[in-house]
Amino acid sequence: MPVLVMKFGGTSVADLDRIKNAAEKVRREVERGYDVIVIVSAMSGKTNELVGWVTQTSHLYDAREYDAVVSSGENVTAGLMALTLQEMDVPARSWQGWQVPLKTSAVHAAARIEEIPRDNLDAKFAEGMKVAVVAGFQGIAPDGRITTLGRGGSDTTAVAFAAAFDAERCDIYTDVDGVYTTDPRIEDKARKLDKIAFEEMLELASLGAKVLQTRSVELAMRYKVRLRVLSSFEETGDNSGTLVCDEEEIMESNVVSGVAYVRDEAKMTLISVADRPGIAAAIFGPLAEAGVNVDMIIQNISEEGRTDMTFSCPVDQVARAEAAVNAAKEAGEINFHGLVADTDVAKVSVVGIGMRSHAGVASKMFKALSNEGINIKVITTSEIKVSVLIERKYMELAVQALHDAFELEKA
């Protein structure tokens, strides 16, 4: 039997009615001939409640106990989903992480999946089970204690099962109906994409399109798991949602697939830094240790042995970044004449695998922004992405202008 993995997030299993609605979608896939592995999150709100109890009990909590407590939400949903399917005469049973077993590292609260042996589920599928409902987000450490996978853990669980069981596809049911060319709240001509390449999805995800967690897309890319994002709350069929897949499956892609943005960025410049080997490490080491998520890094042309070093980070990390570089200066590790923080910028990016073979994307982007009178403060590029920092007040305008310029409303 071909295997299909279906994952339902917290809002998709928020109450018994929604669990029933999700189970109905599972039943249809069983009727179409699939053995189905369903991955469920906790009912929405439940995990937050459990996390709240843990953090109220202990500020520096033992992550092993955190995992034991927090994983219980998924167990409840898995059992209820199995019961709901049984009521529909679908042979189903629930599996907790340790029962499968989903083996992970011992890094509690942020464990990595190491192995999913197929034996137990395969044996039950062979006996007639049609659906294995697996509690997402959890596994078992080498010492037998329960682990959780951290942020995005349920999506990652789903992709890992799809890889382990050679699933035909991994369907991620969520509260949006797919991946769009840009945020429809900003650009009402935004169009849902039928397909998008893994690499593009990674750039869009990390740039703020919060449909799929980066980690699950990376895993899907590595194991070539075809990933589909679609809505729990609409009638869905074969062509619903957006398929995230290998670029070879995308026949004629647009040069640019989407426009992404990050609203609350800051641009920081260290003025007149001594330009010597190791200087970048001397600056960004302390920033990393301070937990600053540095995004873009630009080193300006060096003059007389000194250079300006610019980087961007989330605006709420500016104070931490300033403290870190000032401490490094006082410790004599780096030297600079001044530190300028511009907390009033946003990042806008165009993303597309077609860029690899088409020149002129960057210049078209700069021209579109220029036509709107938008000044570009910083530019960075990768193989499939061009990003700029601009004044925050122009962000929506820039997204709309770029969406138009690349004609993303057209399929």
Add this chain to the structure above:
Amino acid sequence: MPVLVMKFGGTSVADLDRIKNAAEKVRREVERGYDVIVIVSAMSGKTNELVGWVTQTSHLYDAREYDAVVSSGENVTAGLMALTLQEMDVPARSWQGWQVPLKTSAVHAAARIEEIPRDNLDAKFAEGMKVAVVAGFQGIAPDGRITTLGRGGSDTTAVAFAAAFDAERCDIYTDVDGVYTTDPRIEDKARKLDKIAFEEMLELASLGAKVLQTRSVELAMRYKVRLRVLSSFEETGDNSGTLVCDEEEIMESNVVSGVAYVRDEAKMTLISVADRPGIAAAIFGPLAEAGVNVDMIIQNISEEGRTDMTFSCPVDQVARAEAAVNAAKEAGEINFHGLVADTDVAKVSVVGIGMRSHAGVASKMFKALSNEGINIKVITTSEIKVSVLIERKYMELAVQALHDAFELEKA
């Protein structure tokens, strides 16, 4: 190290403050030199919520999924209790049933404990763990699925651990401060007992003193586990609560230890039943199949080959009992001339191991009731108990009169 088992019920761990209060009691026992095994229930209300979801999802639910869902409540409390103890610098960790493992039969939702291997907990105690916080009410079936133990499961878990680990004592923390000579709401002279024998506790428990589940007392009696009932909500010390123990530990017991009652009983009489071998089985077989909890059974003197058969059962099972015996009559399995149901009776009992060696308890009881003008409808006796059925409106009066007659207010 001597081992102590401490069990906290749902009201004792109902929120984070109460968990802290319970943990404080655990910490004190650790400081006194014990290795402690703590058994916790789910926060009060949680299990009912989970059971509600299961029964709303499926009327004839799969008990295996019921167990997977319902057991999650105890896992949450176990983790939170371990964290709370760690905050108090007590080395503690949580254990779910399958991690210990607490091995049970495969009878889901009503599993029997089969074995608790000591190796895992002993190894951790040897490494310096001072408290093992175990999720009560749950275990693991031979096939690796989660089981629950059914009604009274957490008390039973506690006693089973005490037996397996040769615990010095098993302390059951609850919302009452011990076992009383009778219900203090009926008789304000009721006195808390310092000690009570297992056999007496069994009679009191099954007669309505709902402090301990019968099943856990039976287990404690079999393995001679000293069981102490005491309050979570009071300062407790060495002599708090009531010790339920082997009668050898009770030096000078009163002839009568307590007066128990069951308010809502019914007395049913089958008039003129053919008195032949097998007739009792023919009557009580169908009643058992119909789920009627028959308590007393009295067969009157036979006249001319026919007899009257009287039994008692809870008043809310009368309709079911009538249907069962009438169906048996129609099927030709039994024959009787009439069926009289008296739904207006209560049962009052005096209980005491001292009765074994003291005559005259029954006559003293009957005299006390007679002095109050209370008519006795049915009498049954056992080695350590005399029970009567009386009109329900005299129940409180009877309890008070018997408490006085046997001078139970005196230690």
